Structures are given as structure tokens and as C-alpha cells.
Amino acid sequence: MRAMIPYKKQHAKSRLSPALSLEEREHFVELMLRDVVGSLQVAGVSDIDVLTTPKNGVPSDLDVNILFSEHELNNAINGYLDTVSEPVLIIMADMPLVTPGHIKEMKSIEKDLIIVPGKGGGTNVLFIRNPDSFYVKYYDSSFLNHCRIAEEMGQSVHVYDSFLLSTDIDEPHDLVEIMLHGHGLSKSYIDSKFGMKDNGKSRVKLSLCQ
């Protein structure tokens, strides 16, 4: 199997702008990418493709194949799938809570397609055993899109139910989950910027470190 990570750094993560400046967000997405690549490598995945554009500056010390496409996300990924003939795990770069154990467990599930839903209808990971019999349709309720496409294409599906993997880092409150459950570079960075505010009976909230 191989893995593919779509990656945008320039102007990334606009939804985090209430918490992080543009410069901070662009630095942070690189740290999240490094954590995702690290977990894949520890799980034994050595063929890792990062699908991006030349301006996004994938760090040259990462042991990955850098592929370029100027198309928007869905067209870029579907173009990529046309070139792949082995099982491929598509994992988003904003998934720093992924562990090597998750990757190994997904690999062991004997279905044509493994879908990890993201909160609010997104798709955080797709493990596609037959890339010539599937295409992607991200955004909106992409989880439902991917279930429907699998049915259309006659692919068996396993929905991988995981709190950590359903937590992609989109909005400021997601940063608390990194502080609670994260590891690696993303956690060190977020811990250096924020604290956790106890909120009485409700859950912990992000607070700015002074």
C-alpha cells in the first residue's frame, strides 16, 4: 500500500484565524504534516506521496514523494487516483492525532473502502483498495458522498469509528484536543501558545498563554 497526503500551506487553515496569525498557521500546518508523515512511517508505510503545488513548499528533509497539481482538491485527487494501481490511504494533513496503531488497524480491515468520518460530515481518511473503482468528492457532506460513491461503484465499506481520527484540526476549539490527546511537534507548538481554561461544569477551553 501507499499513502497520499493532500497539502496546502499557503493561506492554510483560515478557520483557525481567530486563534493563529497567517504566519503561525502556515508554520503549524507544516508541523501537522510532519506528525502525519511520522505516524505513517512508524506504521511501516514507506511510499508516501504529498500532493501539493510548487508554491506550498513541502520541506525537503521529509522522506516523501512530492507530486504537483494545480487543480482544486477534488480534481487533483481524482487525477492522482488515475495514476495509482495499488491500495492507497488518503489522509488529510490536518490529522495530527493519528497514531501508527490507527494506520495498522485500518490496513487489517478487509473491505474495499475504509472511511473515517470527520466531525460535521467531512472525510478524514479514505483507504481505497481499488483506486480504479472509486473517485472522491470532498467538501459539504463528503462522508455521505463517499458512502454513495462506494455503493455506486460496488465497493464494500467499513466506517472506522474513532474519536481521535474524527478530529481534524479545523477550528480553534479543535486545538484543545491536541493539548489533551496530541503528541509530537503539533502538541509542542500548541502547548507553547495556549493553555487550557477550566470552565466549571462545561468542558475545557483554549486560553492564550501570556
Ligand SMILES: Nc1nc2c(ncn2[C@@H]2O[C@H](COP(=O)(O)OP(=O)(O)OP(=O)(O)O)[C@@H](O)[C@H]2O)c(=O)[nH]1
Ligand atoms: N493539493 C491540495 N491540497 C489541499 C487544497 N486545499 C486543501 N488541501 C488539503 O486538504 C486537506 C483539507 O483541507 P481543509 O481542511 O479544507 O484546509 P484549508 O483549506 O487549509 O482550511 P480552511 O481555509 O480553514 O478551509 C488538508 O490536508 C489540506 O492541506 C488544494 O487546493 N490542493
Ligand SMILES: C[C@H](OP(=O)(O)O)C(=O)O
Ligand atoms: C476536505 C473537507 O475537509 P474539512 O473542510 O471537513 O476539514 C472534507 O472532509 O470534505
